[in-house]
Amino acid sequence: MKTELRYTAPKTLLNKGTGFLSGYSHSLNPYTGCTFGCSYCYVRQMPVSLFRDADWGQWVDIKRDAAAIVSKQLERAKKKGPVTIFMSSSTDPYQPIEYKERITRSILEAMVDQPPDFLLLQTRSPLVVRDIDLLSQLGKSVRVSMTVETDREDIRKHFTPSAPPIPARLKALKQLNEANIPAQASIAPMLPSSEQFAALLRPLVRRVCIDDYFMGDGSGGKRTKNLKIQALYEELGLEEWYQPGAYKMVYERMKAIFAENELFISQKGFEP
Template identity: 70%
Template structure:
């Protein structure tokens, strides 16, 4: 699948935190579009995708001069009170093109110079470990939330073949933990997994957030239903995992190895 890259000069970067992200003052997206193209991504049904006229996962817009814009907006926002940032809400901040463009790194550099009250870095890319130096400078004002939907890479390949492998993500979490960067595993959205999943996670994180299509797609599951996700579960004979109560399966397994204060459900796990 050919990827198309473009350059945009945005007028604004910091957007008001609303809905699922109401606990944050702002959201921040270094890119528009996402080359991982996960089948279940709710952004497929949002205006940023539907008005594009191109398949989600085939295009990424790179935001030029983002660091200087953030520097100005962050300074202005902080005059109104504490600033908390969710990065990112509709793209992964560590797109493969980030290796070259370093937009996300430049934004983190701005935040180390003028730290917000808190920033959550939501990603599924091991590339986040490249920025250990900056994450460490932010100390307890940052948390890296690494998406690990399952421990079964064959399941990952069925739902998100363009995303990094599960093993690479677990290794990244191990690196973050060893360095002392606050982090968590986000089982979001919840995909079918094995009974050994909690033990794998316990070796690399002390904190886990569980979310699913019904709680976390911003529409009570309607966006996900429009993506026909249930058909994939039916094809795999795993329909028990596509249910509003399926998250309880993994939560009960997690409770066997994680303390109660290390397990979070949906929105609360992403709060500042």
């Protein structure tokens, strides 16, 4: 199905960090909408999606002149105090349209000129390695958070068939590590995984964040419940993975290989 593309002219891109992102001064979304269209995405239950004519995953709004807007906002914001930015909270900054439009790259170029105090770059796309040259210039003020919900491709295909393959994401983490770009593996939301998951991540990152629907969807799991995600677990006979305490098993597996100060749970793993 063809993606519905629309160009918009926003007046602002830096928005006040609130709720789950209250530890940040701002959040930033280069696009509205996301063609990865993950089945469990909490944005499906937010007004931006609910009041759209097309289904989530089938449309993207591209924000014109994003770099110029961010540059002006950064200049003003830095005069008022520390600027910490979460990019992105309701889209993936490296979804497929970014190959052509390069909105995220243009924003990073603006940030190189006026660096924020901290930038967390949240994505599940290997395309992030394209911008290693810019990320290197931001130094320790940036962290790439790569979503790796599971190490099992069969699980990934069941829940997020349009998202990048897990091996490609792991390769991206390896490239970021080799380039000395601060990065973490974000097991969020946690999906069923194998006992080898921790060993797979160990050579790639020194930081792992584990989150689930009940802690991380912004509503105690209610948004996820409305999406009928439990049915996907039932199809696979993996209902035991869909309950509030399931993350503890993955945490214990990680703890057998990672140090406790390298492991973070939910919100703490995403804070500046």
